[in-house]
Amino acid sequence: AQTVTQSQPEMSVQEAETVTLSCTYDTSESNYYLFWYKQPPSRQMILVIRQEAYKQQNATENRFSVNFQKAAKSFSLKISDSQLGDTAMYFCAFTPQGGSEKLVFGKGTKLTVNP
Amino acid sequence: DAGVTQSPTHLIKTRGQHVTLRCSPISGHKSVSWYQQVLGQGPQFIFQYYEKEERGRGNFPDRFSARQFPNYSSELNVNALLLGDSALYLCASSQWTGYAVQETQYFGPGTRLLVL
Numbered sequence: 675a676q677t678v679t680q681s682q683p684e685m686s687v688q689e690a691e692t693v694t695l696s697c698t699y700d701t702s703e704s705n706y707y708l709f710w711y712k713q714p715p716s717r718q719m720i721l722v723i724r725q726e727a728y729k730q731q732n733a734t735e736n737r738f739s740v741n742f743q744k745a746a747k748s749f750s751l752k753i754s755d756s757q758l759g760d761t762a763m764y765f766c767a768f769t770p771q772g773g774s775e776k777l778v779f780g781k782g783t784k785l786t787v788n789p
Numbered sequence: 790d791a792g793v794t795q796s797p798t799h800l801i802k803t804r805g806q807h808v809t810l811r812c813s814p815i816s817g818h819k820s821v822s823w824y825q826q827v828l829g830q831g832p833q834f835i836f837q838y839y840e841k842e843e844r845g846r847g848n849f850p851d852r853f854s855a856r857q858f859p860n861y862s863s864e865l866n867v868n869a870l871l872l873g874d875s876a877l878y879l880c881a882s883s884q885w886t887g888y889a890v891q892e893t894q895y896f897g898p899g900t901r902l903l904v905l
Contacts, residue, residue: 678831707891719832719879719896765831774845775822775885775894779831 676701678768680780687756688788694741695751695783697766705771708742708749713782714762722764725749756787791816793897795880801903802870810865810900814882820844821863822894823855824879832879838863839887867902875904 677700687693699708710722725733725742732740737754753760766780794813802808814821820839824832837845838857857863861882867874881894 709893711896716898717877718898719881721893721895724893767831769891771891774837775820775883775891776834776837776845776847777822777824777832777881777894778834781829781831 676703676768676770676778678766678778678780680764680766680783682783683781684784684786686786686788687753689756689758691756692752692754693756693785695753695764695766695785697749697751697780699747699749699766699768699778701747701768701770703770707769707771708740709767709769709777710738710740710749710751711765711767711779712760712762713765714759719765723751753785758787758789761785761787793880793882793895795878795897795900797900798898799901799903801905803905804870804872806870807866807868808870808902810867810878810880810902812863812865812880812882812897814861814863814880815895818882818884818895819861820883820885820892821857821861822881822883823863823865824881825849826877826879826899828876835865839885844887870904872904875902877901 708725763782767777822837823835826832834847836855852868877899880897883892883894885892
């Protein structure tokens with residue numbers, strides 16, 4: 675079975691500081707894709723960053739970067755220079771290559787950025 | 790460009806009724822997926838449709854069905870509603886074509902369904 679585990683139900687960080695959200699996954703697939711999605715209180719799910727498993731280089735998008743450890747099946751998200759607008763639920767998600775587009779989500783981490 | 794749109798935004802039904810939720814994908818996207826998000830949980834995959842054919846089905850009972858139209862919009866139908874069907878139903882679209890690369894899914898705002 676393919677599963678995604680986010681072990682931190684809630685986290686908080688001060689504005690302008692750095693925070694890391696954890697994610698581990700379990701799969702027997704060799705080729706797959708990993709995503710971090712953000713869901714603000716308005717509920718619209720927004721893509722933050724994606725990583726292809728065959729790429730060794732960690733993905734970055736402005737203040738967001740990932741630490742992808744394929745052997746450990748770990749995919750953490752680092753947010754630098756946190757902003758109040760980063761307050762949201764963050765979901766880690768996995769999908770294998772091919773077949774269907776089924777995304778398997780973790781339960782999420784509620785991040786609060788404090789002024 | 791318009792994003793993924795869903796209607797209605799909110800819906801209240803009673804047990805045993807049926808409901809139809811609608812989704813319009815981003816222009817040019819031919820793949821539509823449906824997810825159920827129960828309060829406090831991550832979304833769970835229900836269906837994926839591509840070119841009007843079902844390409845994936847999650848672990849949901851047969852009370853759940855869907856279809857995709859020639860314009861790539863989609864409907865999710867749920868029959869014989871149960872209290873446990875109360876959730877946010879999310880639609881996502883992508884440029885997926887069934888080949889090796891997995892495209893990013895873009896989500897709509899969701900339909901909040903409450904079953905009383």
